[in-house]
Amino acid sequence: MSAGHTTEMKKALEIRIKGIVQGVGFRPFVYQTARRHRICGSVLNDTEGVIVRAEGEDRDLAEFLRDMSANPPPLAMVMSVDSVEAPAVGCADFVIEKSLMTAERFAFYSPDTAVCEPCRKEFFNPSDRRHLYPFITCINCGPRFSIVHDIPYDRINTSMAAFEQCDRCRAEYADPSDRRFHSQPNACPVCGPRISLYTARKELIETDSDEAARMTVSLLKQEKIIAIKGIGGYHLAADAKSDAALRELRMRKRRPFKPFALMAGSLESAERFLEISPVERDLLLSRERPIVLLKERRELVSRQAAPDLSYLGLMLPYTPFQHHLFSIDPDMVLVMTSGNVSDEPIEYRDETVFDRLGRIADYFVTYNREIIGQGDDSVLFVVDERSFFIRRSRGYVPAPFLSTESLATILAVGGDLKNSFAVARKSFIIMSQYLGDMADPLTYEVFRRTVDHFMRIFDARPEVIVSDMHPGYLTRLHAEEMASSGRRRIEVQHHHAHIAAVMEEHGITEPVIGIAYDGTGYGTDGTLWGSEFLIARRGSFERAAHFSNFPLPGGESAIRDVWKIGISLLHQRYGRDFPVMRRDAETAGVIEIIEKNINSSLACSIGRIFDGVAAILGISRTVSTEAEAAQQLEEAAMRGKAPDWPFIIPFADNETIVIGTDDLTAYIVSLVEKGIPAEDIAAAFHQAIIHTSTAVAVRLREKTGINVAALSGGVFHNRILLAGLMDRLRKAGFTVYTHTAVPCNDGCIALGQIVIAKDKFGK
Ligand code: ZN
Ligand code: ZN
Ligand code: FE
Numbered sequence: 001m002s003a004g005h006t007t008e009m010k011k012a013l014e015i016r017i018k019g020i021v022q023g024v025g026f027r028p029f030v031y032q033t034a035r036r037h038r039i040c041g042s043v044l045n046d047t048e049g050v051i052v053r054a055e056g057e058d059r060d061l062a063e064f065l066r067d068m069s070a071n072p073p074p075l076a077m078v079m080s081v082d083s084v085e086a087p088a089v090g091c092a093d094f095v096i097e098k099s100l101m102t103a104e105r106f107a108f109y110s111p112d113t114a115v116c117e118p119c120r121k122e123f124f125n126p127s128d129r130r131h132l133y134p135f136i137t138c139i140n141c142g143p144r145f146s147i148v149h150d151i152p153y154d155r156i157n158t159s160m161a162a163f164e165q166c167d168r169c170r171a172e173y174a175d176p177s178d179r180r181f182h183s184q185p186n187a188c189p190v191c192g193p194r195i196s197l198y199t200a201r202k203e204l205i206e207t208d209s210d211e212a213a214r215m216t217v218s219l220l221k222q223e224k225i226i227a228i229k230g231i232g233g234y235h236l237a238a239d240a241k242s243d244a245a246l247r248e249l250r251m252r253k254r255r256p257f258k259p260f261a262l263m264a265g266s267l268e269s270a271e272r273f274l275e276i277s278p279v280e281r282d283l284l285l286s287r288e289r290p291i292v293l294l295k296e297r298r299e300l301v302s303r304q305a306a307p308d309l310s311y312l313g314l315m316l317p318y319t320p321f322q323h324h325l326f327s328i329d330p331d332m333v334l335v336m337t338s339g340n341v342s343d344e345p346i347e348y349r350d351e352t353v354f355d356r357l358g359r360i361a362d363y364f365v366t367y368n369r370e371i372i373g374q375g376d377d378s379v380l381f382v383v384d385e386r387s388f389f390i391r392r393s394r395g396y397v398p399a400p401f402l403s404t405e406s407l408a409t410i411l412a413v414g415g416d417l418k419n420s421f422a423v424a425r426k427s428f429i430i431m432s433q434y435l436g437d438m439a440d441p442l443t444y445e446v447f448r449r450t451v452d453h454f455m456r457i458f459d460a461r462p463e464v465i466v467s468d469m470h471p472g473y474l475t476r477l478h479a480e481e482m483a484s485s486g487r488r489r490i491e492v493q494h495h496h497a498h499i500a501a502v503m504e505e506h507g508i509t510e511p512v513i514g515i516a517y518d519g520t521g522y523g524t525d526g527t528l529w530g531s532e533f534l535i536a537r538r539g540s541f542e543r544a545a546h547f548s549n550f551p552l553p554g555g556e557s558a559i560r561d562v563w564k565i566g567i568s569l570l571h572q573r574y575g576r577d578f579p580v581m582r583r584d585a586e587t588a589g590v591i592e593i594i595e596k597n598i599n600s601s602l603a604c605s606i607g608r609i610f611d612g613v614a615a616i617l618g619i620s621r622t623v624s625t626e627a628e629a630a631q632q633l634e635e636a637a638m639r640g641k642a643p644d645w646p647f648i649i650p651f652a653d654n655e656t657i658v659i660g661t662d663d664l665t666a667y668i669v670s671l672v673e674k675g676i677p678a679e680d681i682a683a684a685f686h687q688a689i690i691h692t693s694t695a696v697a698v699r700l701r702e703k704t705g706i707n708v709a710a711l712s713g714g715v716f717h718n719r720i721l722l723a724g725l726m727d728r729l730r731k732a733g734f735t736v737y738t739h740t741a742v743p744c745n746d747g748c749i750a751l752g753q754i755v756i757a758k759d760k761f762g763k
Contacts, residue, residue, distance in 0.1 A: 012041070012088040013061060015052040017068070019079030020108045020399065022153040023184055025139035026050055027096050028176045029073050034094040037064040044097040045152050047459070049107050051100075055088050074140045074287075075110040079402055079428070096176060099152045106425065106459055109144050109153040111395050112231045112375075113287040114318035116141035118179065123320050124327065129168070132210050133189045134321040134367070138179040141287070145373045145398055146231050147185060151457055155184045159370040166191035193369040195321065200358045212365060213324040219363055220334065225249050227339050227361035230319055232375035232394045232433075233348035234339030236360060241333060246304035249335065252360040254342045257624045259306030261291045261377060262314045263336040265326030270314055273300035273333075279385045288395030289318035290378035301333050308635060313379060321365070338376045345436055345446045348374040373397075373453065374446070375433035383723050389743040390717060392420065393433040398457075400428040401741065401751075403504065408761050411451070411462035411482070412753035413475040415494065415746040417519070417626070418714075419447060421475075422750035423460045429504075429754055430458060434747060438474040448478060464488045464761045466753040468497070470522035490757055494521025495529055497752030498712035498744075499536040504755045506737045510708065511537045513544070513700050513734075515693060517721070518713035519607040519626060519746075520556050528556065530605025530713070533657070533696055535704055539759030544703075545657035545696050547664075551600040552608060553593045561622050562629045564590050565608055566615025568600075570669070573662040580616055580672050606689070607715050609661065613685055616668055617678040627717065634718050637686045640679030646687040648695050657696055664688065690724040694732055701734070711738040714745035 017026075022045050030043040030052055037060045041053040052068075054061060065083065072078050115123070119136050122128040130136045137143070150157040165173060169188050172180040180186045187193060197206040197215060206212045216226055216237075223245040226237045236253065238245040240262050250256060264270040267281060274294040276284070283292050291313040306312050315336070317323045326332065338346045339357055347353050348371040354364065375397060379390040403424065410424040416438040422431045432450055436443040454460065467479035469491035476491065483489035492500075498521075499514030514536040516529075523529035524543075533545035550572045553564045563581070567590050570578035576591060594600050610630040614620040619636050620629035647667050651659040667688065671681045697709055709729050716722045716738065729736045742748040 009057065010055050010088045010090070011058055011061060012053065012055040012086045013083045014086040015054060015065070015081065015083040016049065017052065017078060017081050018049040020075065020077035020110050021050045022107055023109045023139075023144055024075035025073040025181065025183075026076050028139075028181045029076075030068065031094055031096055031176050033064060033067050037061075037067070039064050040091040040094050042095050042097045044100055045107070045154075046100040047107055047152050053086065055091055075113060077108070077110075077399060079400070099154055107151050107153070108398065108400055109148060109151070111288070111397055111399055112143045112146050113141050113395060114289040115320050115323065116287070120320070120323060123323065130188055132324060133192070134195050134209050134319070134324065135185070135187045135192045135369070136320050137183060137185045137187070139181065139183040140179070142185050143231055146371050146375065147369070147373070148457060149372045149453075151459070153184065158184050159372055160185050160187070162369070163187060163192050193367050195365060195367045198364040198366065200354070200362055200364065202354050205363075209321070209324070213321065214328060216363070216365055217325055217328045217332070220332070223248070224362040225252070225360060226363045226365060227353065227357045228321070228365040229367055229371075230322075231371075232373070232377075233346035233371060234353060234357060235336045236339050236357070238335045239332070240301040240305055240335045243302045243304055246302045246335060249337075249360070250304060253337070255624070257307055257628055259309055259313060260335040260337045262301065262305060262312055263317060263322065263334045264314060265317065265330045265332065267316065269330060269333070270294070270316070273298045274312060274314060277382060277385065279382050279387060283380055283382070283387055284314070284316050288378065289315055290380050290395060291315045293379070293381040293390075305335060308632060310635060310638065311381070315377060343437055343440045343443070345440070345443050346374055346376050373433070381717075381719070383719050386740070388722075388739065389741070389747070390745070391418075391434045392431065392742055392747060397433040398430050400430045403427055403429045404758070406758050408463040409460050410464045410466060410754055410757045410761070411460065412466040412750040412757065413451070413479045414750035414753065415468050416470070416473045416475050418743070418746040419443075419475065420747045420750055421447070421451060421454070422754050423454055423458055423462070424754045424758060425458060425460055429751065430454070431742060431751060444474050447475070451478070462487065464490070464757050466490050466492060466757040468492065468494050468522065468749065468753075469524075470494065488761060490760060492753050492756045493524055493541070494518075494749065495532040495534060495713070496536060496541045497749045497756060499534055499541070499710050499752070500538055500755040501742060501748040501752035502710040502712050502737050502739060503536070503538060504751055505739060505741050508708065508710070508737065509538065511535055511704070511706055512708045512710040512737075513697055513704070513706050514541070514710045514712065515697065515725075516713040517606045517711070517715035519715075520552075520603055520605045528552065528601055528603035528605055530603065530607055531609070531659070533700060535700070535706065536710070538755055543656060544700050545651070545659065547604045547606060547609065547659045548661045549602040549604050550661055551594045551597075552603040553590050553600050555599050555601045559608070559611065559626055560624065562611040563615045563621045565612035567591065568594055569609070569612040569661065569665045570616065573665040573669075580669055604661070609664070610715065613668055616665075617672070617681055619678055619682065627714065630715065630718060633682050633685070634720055636679045636682035637720055640677065640681070640683035642680070642683035642687040646691040647684065649688055649692040651692070651696060653699065657699065659692060659696065686718075686720045686724065689721060690728055693725055694728040697729060697734065698732055707734055709734045709736045711736065712744050712748060716744045
């Protein structure tokens with residue numbers, strides 16, 4: 001053997017990298033890193049991720065490996081790096097090879113992200129060839145999830161396949177030193193997608209994107225409503241400072257109360273009317289660009305944006321076209337709400353959009369590239385400098401969660417409300433985007449289509465299918481249909497799934513005291529649960545405490561008439577001669593329904609107790625969305641003053657603790673009869689729930705020795721309750737966990753279902 005750099009001295013490795021490593025500039029990054037460390041060999045994408053064949057000196061190889069994991073490109077998410085020794089073949093150079101198709105088709109690609117700073121600068125640079133070109137993008141930014149229909153992530157498998165690159169684009173695409181090397185959506189004004197502005201009757205007005213942007217801004221100023229095709233679907237845009245435009249939008253969209261999301265041109269512009277903490281600022285400026293709920297500081301936008309609420313949802317521009325609009329008028333604030341009618345899914349298909357949104361929008365800004373993976377904007381809020389999801393969608397999906405290895409591939413269909421489903425494969429869990437409520441037939445159709453889409457892009461052939469146990473859930477029906485030959489199927493209890501999701505997020509394997517404060521979920525005894533204290537493990541649970549049952553007149557579907565729940569609570573405690581609420585022919589009808597037990601399921605849902613109390617206090621009567629009354633009650637409580645001594649609701653300390661809903665009703669009534677203002681009673685009510693919950697948790701700790709509390713359920717969107725209960729529990733010595741990576745509402749159900757199924761089948 002001779003000394004020096006001979007092939008005999010070299011070692012070779014085959015390195016397999018998994019995670020989000022496709023479409024994020026990973027191969028050129030490997031190429032440059034290899035060159036730097038005198039490594040020869042190759043890199044290529046396959047359907048599992050990236051494979052590197054590296055040959056070099058021992059020390060160079062070690063440094064190469066270290067650098068690859070230490071500084072990956074911005075959109076990459078390296079989840080595992082495995083290397084095995086291979087025979088050295090004596091290569092001379094490092095090359096990027098063509099993608100390989102292998103039997104195993106499993107790779108991730110990045111979520112859609114906001115346009116990056118270098119691209120944004122080029123966009124506004126008059127001498128750049130992409131000046132004001134709305135589809136400017138590079139390997140570090142732009143659409144991904146929304147344009148992919150198959151793996152591997154190559155242009156041919158995206159909706160960019162329809163556009164053939166011009167020579168200049170092709171040269172960038174082929175140049176490993178270029179920011180657009182292998183950037184699949186690479187395009188320019190010569191070869192790429194184009195924007196068009198249409199009237200609602202589909203008459204073409206403008207195809208020049210600068211002109212289209214200018215006309216859009218001027219139409220918005222004239223209080224017109226414009227449908228604008230974004231990344232995951234259409235937005236409906238309107239001038240947020242115009243009462244008339246927003247009133248019109250509410251009427252046309254059939255959405256009387258639910259707040260509209262806003263978009264401001266910059267952080268400075270948003271700070272004119274909103275309080276923004278450092279954590280909130282980082283979220284707003286993150287490449288995921290979610291909607292963040294922010295406290296209103298000063299009245300600048302119309303009251304119609306979020307009637308009676310002190311928090312407004314706002315995001316900053318993330319597409320080049322949005323930046324373009326705000327460059328024309330930096331002070332403008334827009335409503336940018338999902339383009340849909342009422343509770344239907346977000347509109348994203350050009351074939352149907354004029355039909356479906358034609359009665360809402362006056363004009364349409366659209367473009368000729370298909371959206372494949374649709375999705376709404378994500379929504380978060382911040383409490384005590386920590387962020388919480390309300391909706392996990394654009395910008396976050398389909399980034400996987402790393403989990404314990406699962407032997408079986410599992411599909412969890414989630415729940416019927418705020419649906420998001422999940423797939424578990426090997427050591428990954430992938431959650432779908434937010435899909436909405438299955439009561440809407442179009443949403444159910446989108447759910448089924450999106451399940452198929454995920455099965456394809458993650459090549460998942462589920463062996464186990466999990467659903468909720470609710471007999472009326474369409475998601476459960478779909479699971480039943482899918483669970484044909486050879487597939488195992490399980491059903492899990494709703495609140496167990498809630499708590500299991502928290503356990504997964506924090507890697508908890510020991511039993512916890514789970515507190516699921518929720519709307520309604522089907523219980524193992526056939527009643528509607530929703531104020532559950534569970535002693536929960538990953539695979540099983542016992543129901544340890546809950547509020548006492550009360551009838552829900554009209555059942556789960558009647559939640560819009562919250563006054564009926566108020567009547568029910570009062571009637572349950574006082575009988576027919578109940579105080580406070582008015583008695584008339586209408587209430588007599590409700591009492592009859594309750595007394596004759598017609599369509600009045602028993603429930604203990606704390607979400608419904610919030611509704612009923614809001615009704616008793618005269619704060620809400622009928623609502624248009626599920627959480628509306630609870631939000632109004634919380635708003636009232638924020639204005640009110642709680643008593644110095646909180647009321648602890650008596651609870652019956654049997655094998656299962658039952659908290660006295662009737663005692664709570666009597667407490668509220670006593671405060672009303674003392675003439676205490678509704679706002680102060682609302683505050684007292686929140687404190688009663690917080691202190692009683694803590695007392696019950698302490699009692700359960702005495703019984704079980706468990707000192708870990710896990711909080712989940714949609715009712716924890718209530719800031720007073722979330723912050724207050726976490727604080728009280730911590731002061732009582734508990735370790736407290738709640739959601740950070742998925743919403744606490746039913747958007748977390750599928751994750752919990754996966755955990756429970758894995759405990760049964762996947763280990
Ligand atoms: Zn870019
Ligand atoms: Zn081009
Ligand atoms: Fe729930």
